[in-house]
Amino acid sequence: MAKAPTVEDVAAHAGVSRQTVSNVLNTPEIVRPATKERVLEAIDALGYRRHAAARRLRLRRSSTIGIRLDPYVGGISGVVLDRFVHAITEHASERGMRMLVYAARDTDEELARLSELWEGSEIDAAIITGTFRDDPRVGHLDAEGLPFVSFGRPWGEDDIADPRHLWVDVDGAAGTRAATQHALGAGGHVTFFGWPSGSGTGDDRERGWQEAIRDAAARGGRLIAEDSVPQARAAMEAALSAGLETDALVCASDSLAVGALLALADARRVLPVIGFDNTPTAEALGFSSVEQRPEDVATAVLELLMGPTGDVVAPRRLEAGSAHALIAPELVVR
Amino acid sequence: MAKAPTVEDVAAHAGVSRQTVSNVLNTPEIVRPATKERVLEAIDALGYRRHAAARRLRLRRSSTIGIRLDPYVGGISGVVLDRFVHAITEHASERGMRMLVYAARDTDEELARLSELWEGSEIDAAIITGTFRDDPRVGHLDAEGLPFVSFGRPWGEDDIADPRHLWVDVDGAAGTRAATQHALGAGGHVTFFGWPSGSGTGDDRERGWQEAIRDAAARGGRLIAEDSVPQARAAMEAALSAGLETDALVCASDSLAVGALLALADARRVLPVIGFDNTPTAEALGFSSVEQRPEDVATAVLELLMGPTGDVVAPRRLEAGSAHALIAPELVVR
DNA sequence: AGCAGAAATTTGAACGATCAAACTCTGCGT
DNA sequence: ACGCAGAGTTTGATCGTTCAAATTTCTGCT
Secondary structure, eight states, X not given: OOOOOOHHHHXXXXXXXXXXXXXXXXXXXXXXXXXXXXXXXXXXXXXXXXXXXXXXXXXXXXXXXXXXXXXXXXXXXXXXHHHHHHHHHXXXXXXXXXXXXXXXXXXXXXXXXXXXXXXXXXOSEEEEXXXXXXXXXXXXXXXXXXXXXXXXXXXXXXXXXXXXXXXXXXXXXXXXXXXXXXXXXXXXXXXXXXXXXXXXXXXXXXXXXXXXXXXTTXXXXXXXXXXXXXXXXXXXXXXXXXTOOOSEXXXXXXXXXXXXXXXHHHTTOOOOEEEESOOHHHHHHTOEEEEOOHHHHXXXXXXXXXXXXXXXXXXXXXXXXXSEEEEOOEEEOO | OOOOOOHHHHHHHHTSOHHHHHHHHHOGGGSOHHHHHHHHHHHXXXXXXXXXXXXXXXXXXXXXXXXXXXXXXXSSTHHHHHHHHHHHHHHHHHTTOEEEEEOOSSHHHHHHHHHHHXXXXXXXXXXXXXXXXXXXXXXXHHHHTOOEEEESOOOSSGGGGOTTSEEEEEOHHHHHHHHHHHHGGGOSBEEEEEOOTTOHHHHHHHHHHHHHHHHTTOBOOEEEOOSSHHHHHHHHHHHHHTTOOOSEEEESSHHHHHHHHHHXXXXXXXXXXXXXXXXXXXXXXXXXXXXXXXXXXXXXXXXXXXXXXXXXXXXXXXXXXXXXXXXXXXEEOO
8 A cells, every 4th residue: 555645745746836735725715726626636646635633733623522421321311322422423524523432430530531632632622411510520621721512501500691601401391391281181180200309400301390280280299219210110119009190191211201111011000101312212112202302412512613504613602692502302202 | 721831841841852751751761760750740840741643643643443333223223332332432541542433324435434534644443333244344444454343243254264354243143042041941932033034143143042942952933023113013913913832032132022022011921032232121121131242342342453451553463363252242131 | 018916836834743863971891 | 091882862854734924927007
C-alpha cells in the first residue's frame, strides 16, 4: 500500500502550490474556476483525503463530540440512553462530526476523562447525561471552557432558566399527562405507579398525572416502588391484596409497568397499564408506553451545539429562550 | 483560561530541553533520576498534559478503535451489541485506548467511513460486527492494511480457520446444548424454536440442540419463525392448535421465547421456555436464557488486537490457533 | 502603453510532539 | 595526561495542514 498522498502531492500533480489546494478545499470561492477544476481532478486522480490528525493540530479542532457510556447496569432503563447514542451518532455523522465514547465509573472520573480529552484536542464538545441536583459537572466544564449540552435538565432551581447552560430534556409531565388522559377512558380512577420522591425526573412524571387527574376532576392514588421489576411486582401484589380499586395504571417506567403486569397476571386481574420509555419489552409484551423520542433529543442537542445547520461547534449563544429544548414525548398506544 | 502548557514550557520550567521531557514521558529509564524528578515536578506544577493531536500526527497513531453503531432497529436483539459496546469501551479505557463510534446505513457506507477514518489517522483498528457469508469487508480492510477483529465468525467455509482474519465469536451451539440438556430435566421431548435455515448463527444454535438430543437419545421437533415477537407468537399458536406435544422449548432468541410464552399464556399452558441473549426482557419476565457474555467477548477482542497486556495495537500475528476466540456462553436459569 | 488596485497564487511559519543524530560529560584504563 | 566508551542530554528535522504575509497575475481605465 503506497503512502497516502498529501496536499503537496496533489499540488505537484495539478501544477499549483500547497495553499491553492488547501483553498480549493476550504475556501473554493477564492480560487479561479479553471484552477479549481484542475485541482479537483488531481484530488480525484490521486485519491487524496485530508489527514485529520494534521488538521486537528493546526486548527485545534477535532470535529468530535464526547459522550459517556455508563457501565452497563442491566435492566430496562439503560435502553433509552443507548437509543439516544445511536441517534446522535447518526446525526453527528451527517454533520461531519464524530462521536467518541468513553467510560467512567463516577462523576470525578468522568470529569478527569473529559478534561484530558478536551485539553488534548480530542473533542470539541461533550454531551453529559443523567443530570442531578447541583451537578458538579456543569461548573467544572464551564470553568474549563468545554462546550457542552446536557440531556436532562439541571434540577437545581437556580439555573434551570440560565441560558449559559444548554440542555435538552423530555417533558416527562406531558408524557404522563397524555397517558393519564388516555387511561381515563377506562374509568374515573387512575393510579400513578412511581418512584420514591426526590428525583427530579420522577417528580416531574408524577406531576403530569396529578395535573391530568385534577383537570378531569377524576380520582386517583399513588403507588411507590424502586425501579426494578421484582420490587414493583411486590408493591403491586401488596396493593392488590390490600384491596386496590382502580381503573388503570400510569407508570413512571416500563420496569414498574412490567412488575405491575406480572402481579396482575398472578391475581388473574386485567387492567390497562401504561409504561414509560417504550422499551423493547413494552413492545414485546404489547402494553402502551410513553416514547421519549431519542431521535428528536439528538437533533435538538446538535442544534444547540452547532446551530441549526452549522458544521462546527458554534460559540455558545447566550440569549435566553434559545438555550433549552423540551421535547414532547409521544404516547404509543397498544 | 491560559493556554495549555507544552513540552517546551515544562522544559523551561525544569531547566532542561524538550526532548528530555519527552524522554521522561516515553522512556523514563534513560533519564537520570535527579533530572526526572525535576521534570516530573515541573509537569505537576504546570499541569501539563500531552497534546493528543500532535502525538497522532507525529506517531501516526491515534490510540483509537472504531466501531459501527448500527441504526437502532428496535426489538430485542440489538441489546447484545449495545452491551458489547459498553464492555469494549470500558476495557479499552483501561488500556489507554479510545472508542470512536460511527454510523453507516450499509456495508459500502461502512467501508467508506472506515477508509476515511483510517487514512486520516483517526483510528488504529476497527471492530466489525455481524459478519456474513463472503463478507466483502474482510478483503477490503485487509487490502487497506487496517487491523481489525470481527465479532462474529466469517461464515464462508474457506477462511474460518485462516489465521489472517482475527475473530471472536460466541459458541452458540454450546449455548443451546447446555439449554437443551437443562430442559431435558423436564422430560424427554424438547422442541427447538429457531429461525429459517441459512443464517450461520441460527444454524449453529440449532446444531447445539440437535447434538444434545442425539447424545441423550431423546426426542424433539423443530419450530420455525422469523425473529419477531408477533411472528413467533403466531407460529407457536399454530403449533399448539395443531396439537404440539413437548416438554420444553429451547429458542434461538429471546424474541422467539417471548412470542412462545405469550402464545402459551393464551392457551393456558405452562412449559419451560429457554431463550437466547439474556436480554432485559428475559430478566424482567423471569425466563431462563443463554447469556452471551459480551464482557468476555470484549476482553478477547482487545487481546487479539493488542496482545495480552499491550497498550498499542500490535502487528497482526499470523500463527494459527491464536487468531480466534470462541467464547462459551452461560445458561442463566430462572 | 502604463498604472493602480483587485484578484489569484505562492512562500514562510506555526501547531506540539517525537525521532535521529550530534553533542557534552563522567569515569576508567593506559 | 590522554583517549575512549557509554550514559545523558540537546539540536535539527519531520508529520500534514492552514494562517498570514509576500508576491505574482489579471482587469479596467486613462
